[in-house]
Amino acid sequence: MTLTRRDLLRTSIAVGAAGAALPVFTATANAAAPVIASCQTWGAREPRAAVEVLDRRPTYIVVHHTAGPNSGDLSLEHAYAISRSIQDHHMDNNGWIDSGQQLTNSRGGHVTEGRHRSLEALRDGTRHLMGANVGDHNSEVIGIENEGLYTSVDVPARLWNSLVGLVAYIARQYDIAPSEIRGHRDFNSTECPGGVLYGRLPELRTAVGGVLGRAVAHPQTWPLLKPGDTGDRVKAAQHLLRERGSRDLPADGVFGAATAAAVRRFGDAAGLRSDPCYASRVADESGFLGAGAWPALIRPVELSEASEAAAAARTLLRDRSLTRVESRDWRTLLNG
Template structure:
């Protein structure tokens, strides 16, 4: 019964057991050293944060590729914020020794999280990532900042387990391999793989994820490493099983025997250069709901063009005859794959010459809708609309009638022939090329601007800075920014005046990073010293403060944290409607660099 998760001699931990409707369990085969056994009951399905259940069969193949902690409803109040980080040395594979054919992997991940914190006494879930049987990669241990949602914010899982989004980022230290956690990235497959192999989708996702990690961190997936955390040392495979470090069944006998093939498959993903290709997924409706309509046919009739159609006809509202109107509102549920581009397409005909029909979409369960296309009265054909690139997961598509004026009681119909959402993604197997040129220019005493040429197939850029030289060693460069794809500039701040700096930029994508391109040196402008003087005097109902300064001629004037005026010159009179006693503090700042300001002067009346 000794299982994955025991962290020290004298501890033993059983696998999570699915409760179902059982009232009692009998435990056999306890270790001889076992003392003070205890059991913990965990409820991860009832009540907050949500009620969960089995996914409908119609959507079983339409799953997202990753889920952030927010996506699987992690209770962030359980964990602590204490974290340590280290460069990656080794990748370790586990199984969770939980139920196979699990109907609710989200709840299972929540159970493991709760178990690790409340029962094992750890400060968070032990693994950096977990993979469900359908191939979804779950974010594990919190890495110090919140990862973007994979369901509705375009998250890709790139941040999981990493301190920053930089390709060379350190990883957060987990708690999955006792005594060997620093620099050890742990990936756990949900299920028990002692006597059965991993599901094909889970194994494929694991290979892809390990290939991404290996490429990102420059690891040889078929190599051997001399792991050393300063306390414990061990020579292991770059991709190891938990049992390579300590006596445990994990990651299950059958899957451990498959690890050599996994390493080979990971290496194959990293070898060979192939051009970027495009993958397209057309996602159709898996369910529907009607608020106001007479429906002929079903959502199944919208899956292909040219066959049967789903006909939606308005219904008449209630109330007095003079105030009655015609109504139509119908929605389809689509599980969207997500990609670099996402496009809505509908082939439909408004059979009446008197009514338009508007299509809109929602990513929050119908709370908010955004417009897509309008099928004009008496027209038909295919209409398309671009959707945000980050759109993925559960999407509702709604159609409504346009005219609900009192007295409009004509019952019009729209025929929907083919409705789908297309996700188009570019798949790359090679790192992007390096930017051709990088140029840096001073924009002030404490600021500089870095520009570069855009390249292809990049997912973003990394910018670093040094004050040593263009050939400074890697350890002398400081990371200052990670910017989005298609960016060509970055504005740096917080620099020292009259100081030489060099910048370097490289492009990154999921396959890795390009070489660095280094700029020529740039020297920031000399520091500006602004000296301010003030004198105050009164007139009837007014306090006046005469300000004068040296060292600048284009400034913003401030009084007591209020921006008073922008001035071109070297003097200004601040007129304040006031009587009696008062005290005012003034200063001026460069408009071109608001961080450069004068001394502060106080005037008392």
């Protein structure tokens, strides 16, 4: 079978069990509505209180992973069971009124409604059902929980293809630019949606842009640092943490237990929330340094200062002609 240029825009290639290349449907060119099972269909409990519908559109589409098992059960029944399990956890363990995410995507590529009335708001295209899946940003985001743990393994083809079609549909409904497709870690200090799936977000933006016929720009985001990381970014973070009170922390570029403890102390002192992967029952990400902490940790600095912040900036700086780093410059430095 020979694929034309048009075919390639509408399909992705998956390798079957026998090694043959097979075209796999991703999304129609006009981002047609995917099949989404309603709360009633998968047997959701009633919410404890009225959900909140905002009279405006969300700004971002946020990709999560459930940080649970990578099940081999790709059935529709399993997708429904995952939705019930997440809702039970959110209501019974987190004390929330309902599921936190607006939508759930199973490893089999089955999409279900998360919080009640999410599907109603999405189909309307002008209102936003506020969930509970990104700390301090829930009024801005529509979140998709993707079943599985993607810190070191890739998503299955059926989940990926479903995700592309679903995100394209959401973007069309709410007129959201591909650049506003983000991961949970772009807002909070969390691994979510896992390093592998997060690393594919540029690919997701490009795929959605192709479906919608829109230009694609990739945003610059705060890096995530966690135990086991090494290098100049870790060293810069250690200098900044030293300035914020952890004077005994060595600036050695190794993110170990002492650095994680310093991050936790800084977060407590600054009143920062810990916003881990919400679908997970086991994740401890309290010592991670990411988007939820960087803005409070950095500051404007003169490079001539005899300060820890200046030492942090000098560690990262490539352009030695600069004399001052503004707060807005740190994200660029950290991504350099």
